[in-house]
Amino acid sequence: KNQVEQSPQSLIILEGKNCTLQCNYTVSPFSNLRWYKQDTGRGPVSLTIMTFSENTKSNGRYTATLDADTKQSSLHITASQLSDSASYICVVSDSWGKLQFGAGTQVVVTP
């Protein structure tokens, strides 16, 4: 069973609207959680990285939250742009540095 589950699997939003992606994990012991953006046919690019003590972190229009107690994270995209169309991947690292990858949420922003 995958230790990192993302939802929804895909979503379509109108340009200018907001959306929220979810990530639930069971990785233990927890070290950090990262969100990556992956454009089609390209490598993932880091958006945020959060440790146990961090509840929220922003990177421009991207805001990630972390609840280490419930083992949940979210990525909020504000005022979406066409360039936000991509797959968003949640990655959780355990204390030994092993990374567990979610399957990603495919976001499509339409005009």
Add this chain to the structure above:
Amino acid sequence: DGGITQSPKYLFRKEGQNVTLSCEQNLNHDAMYWYRQDPGQGLRLIYYSQIVNDFQKGDIAEGYSVSREKKESFPLTVTSAQKNPTAFYLCASSIGPANTEAFFGQGTRLTVV
């Protein structure tokens, strides 16, 4: 691109052939990794290397081999023993262990014909 270069971008292989995917980084990172990405699945670790002349198997190492003769280079060979090699392959590097930030290359799409 984070200073990691993968080549080629697209690769076609006949069944029974070995092929080698290149990964070069100029970030002076000690650790390098190879992942495989299949549709609808998360990235899976094939091999990783934390230092020159040393590497470890990941979760799906069967049918693959690597070498780490230089700090900046970590080539991956997909052998004929890999029964389902068609996939998108990603190379990554980090300063140290995987707890630190990982930077990815642009990937190589391998197709068996």
